[in-house]
Amino acid sequence: MTYKKLLIISDIEGSSACLDRASAKFFGKGWPRACLGMTRDVNAVATALLDAGVARVHIRDFHRTAYNIIPSLIHPGAVLHQGYAAGPVPGMGAPEGFDGVVMIGMHAPSGSRGFLSHTLTSRIAGVTVHGQLISEAQLFSAALASFGIPPLFFSGCPEACTHTRKFMSDVHTFPIDKFKEGFHAPSWRQCLAEETVKSLRREQPVTYNPEGPFRAVVTMAEGRQAAKTLEQRWGYRRKGRELHLEVKDFAGLFRELSRLAFLTPLGEKLVPLALPLYHLMGRAGLAWAQKKPLYPDEPSDTGAETE
Numbered sequence: 001m002t003y004k005k006l007l008i009i010s011d012i013e014g015s016s017a018c019l020d021r022a023s024a025k026f027f028g029k030g031w032p033r034a035c036l037g038m039t040r041d042v043n044a045v046a047t048a049l050l051d052a053g054v055a056r057v058h059i060r061d062f063h064r065t066a067y068n069i070i071p072s073l074i075h076p077g078a079v080l081h082q083g084y085a086a087g088p089v090p091g092m093g094a095p096e097g098f099d100g101v102v103m104i105g106m107h108a109p110s111g112s113r114g115f116l117s118h119t120l121t122s123r124i125a126g127v128t129v130h131g132q133l134i135s136e137a138q139l140f141s142a143a144l145a146s147f148g149i150p151p152l153f154f155s156g157c158p159e160a161c162t163h164t165r166k167f168m169s170d171v172h173t174f175p176i177d178k179f180k181e182g183f184h185a186p187s188w189r190q191c192l193a194e195e196t197v198k199s200l201r202r203e204q205p206v207t208y209n210p211e212g213p214f215r216a217v218v219t220m221a222e223g224r225q226a227a228k229t230l231e232q233r234w235g236y237r238r239k240g241r242e243l244h245l246e247v248k249d250f251a252g253l254f255r256e257l258s259r260l261a262f263l264t265p266l267g268e269k270l271v272p273l274a275l276p277l278y279h280l281m282g283r284a285g286l287a288w289a290q291k292k293p294l295y296p297d298e299p300s301d302t303g304a305e306t307e
């Protein structure tokens, strides 16, 4: 099939210059450098897709404030979306008309090994359905399924890729092993772009949204008290530090988890008012990050790239 319009979801943990927890943190040490690495990774992928004949490539910045990618370094033919959007797909609004989604810079789910693994927030120690850990790739794909958007490609740490292949076997994966000796970001990035293009060979991609109803078990990392607060706030069933959520499908699970992780009932009503302020904060952070000197002698990247 020909892919005319694709969506790229871009996270930071599995990107080429995010080397520790602080690099993924808003205003963290190493975050400016991680932003640059993430920008170069996503730009390599977007450029390769455009060169391969995809007419429209949209990028969604999807980490923390959703302002990490440096817009001036992105191919002018790609459309960059920063800041979260309200709508049926948490954070993404109503993404219409895409032939597929590509997920890069991703990580493994909470409760698994892997680099900076988490599911929506590190306050969650694990989300399971039938005893199996659920990842963000599964949740995002499920939410996009109602818009007819199939998952095509996934990149993250080796553990994240293994998890994706286990549960979404049709998705083409490409790992990042940035702590391996000899890791060279520009060469890895080129392979990432080539592998993304290979994922377009799929003739009949299928959407992913396992149908329930399911009982999902959410284990809170902060323990019993945190679970109790959420039990009282949203009326979930609770057992110790576990919350038991009854959901219709994985898309419903994503909506429920987004509320649980990021909102309060009042906050939910105030989202339309709060989003512009949150965007302002994100823009201010990225402006700060762009002013930081970058450290060319750090091992993750080379001074050779000075675009």
Ligand SMILES: [Zn+2]
Binding pocket: 011, 012, 013, 062, 063, 064
């Ligand atoms: Zn992230």
